[in-house]
Amino acid sequence: MVALLALAGCGGNQSTLNPKSSPSRHIASLWWGMLIVAGIVFAGAIAMLLIGWLRRAPGLPFLGERENVSNALVVVFGAVLPVLVLVGVFIVANVNVINTTAAPKPGSTKMTIHVIGHQWFWEVRYPGTGAVTANEIHIPTGTRVNVLATTEDVIHSFWVPELNRKIDMIPGRSNRVLLYTDKPGVYRGQCAEFCGLQHAHMSFAVFAESPARFRSWLANEARPARPATTPVLRAGEQTFMSSQCASCHTIRGTQAQGAIGPDLTHFGSRTTLASYMLKNTPNQVARWIDDPQHIKPGNKMPALGLTPAQIGQIVPYLESLK
Numbered sequence: 001m002v003a004l005l006a007l008a009g010c011g012g013n014q015s016t017l018n019p020k021s022s023p024s025r026h027i028a029s030l031w032w033g034m035l036i037v038a039g040i041v042f043a044g045a046i047a048m049l050l051i052g053w054l055r056r057a058p059g060l061p062f063l064g065e066r067e068n069v070s071n072a073l074v075v076v077f078g079a080v081l082p083v084l085v086l087v088g089v090f091i092v093a094n095v096n097v098i099n100t101t102a103a104p105k106p107g108s109t110k111m112t113i114h115v116i117g118h119q120w121f122w123e124v125r126y127p128g129t130g131a132v133t134a135n136e137i138h139i140p141t142g143t144r145v146n147v148l149a150t151t152e153d154v155i156h157s158f159w160v161p162e163l164n165r166k167i168d169m170i171p172g173r174s175n176r177v178l179l180y181t182d183k184p185g186v187y188r189g190q191c192a193e194f195c196g197l198q199h200a201h202m203s204f205a206v207f208a209e210s211p212a213r214f215r216s217w218l219a220n221e222a223r224p225a226r227p228a229t230t231p232v233l234r235a236g237e238q239t240f241m242s243s244q245c246a247s248c249h250t251i252r253g254t255q256a257q258g259a260i261g262p263d264l265t266h267f268g269s270r271t272t273l274a275s276y277m278l279k280n281t282p283n284q285v286a287r288w289i290d291d292p293q294h295i296k297p298g299n300k301m302p303a304l305g306l307t308p309a310q311i312g313q314i315v316p317y318l319e320s321l322k
């Protein structure tokens, strides 16, 4: 049962052992190599233990009771082999894998994305365009993408296990990590440095799509929000602008210019909300606006006590922001 539970953690789409890029393949190989060596050592230790328990005759099997042989065994297995293994692992991990997973040099990739950690969501900017989004990072396949990782508050760590190593987001610094994959798909990521109460709910996903699809996504994302066209949507926009929402959220092209919460300019085009926690459906969005503290206790969005009617106006407005 415990083994089953432990193995359950290895499946799914957030496993280092399910590599989808060259750096993550190197990391997975290192892990398997270390597991195999550790397995051999473990089997050897268990064998010695069993011999010690079960053997009735004195001395070792085949080797007998000679003291110089016992001493040599202690030196070989207690010192020489461990040093060789540790030096080997050190070289593979700290020379080979460090290089193969290294951050790209600035300017050496076709594209740079700026990801900013917040308690508890990810702000995503595409430098050179006006595009700002949250928690769902789109990248083109077959393209080296440099992720510039910084933080707005405490230390976070950006990690997409299927694509590369983790990279810390340190106040006052910017770190880099390469994202590259040939395979279109959704690669789940997670904050990998404890950053407070909702650390576990600080997830995200990388959407790798064909360069053509990516370009049209980015072009749309860079545009200001669609104007509200119907009376219902206009009422929703009104309520949003006149409640406190606009002081924390930006909707580009409107007077909402807040910088505390995620940019909502194209909220309707995201598949999830609250750091990949809830599906972006009208019901879930209404639940969130009604009581964000119940869903994600401690997060920086307060329940604003809107009436169901007001929420019923805001939700279609936000969903219309494709």
Ligand SMILES: [Cu+2]
Pocket (backbone or CB within 6 Å): 117, 118, 155, 156, 157, 191, 192, 193, 194, 195, 199, 202
């Ligand atoms: Cu975090």
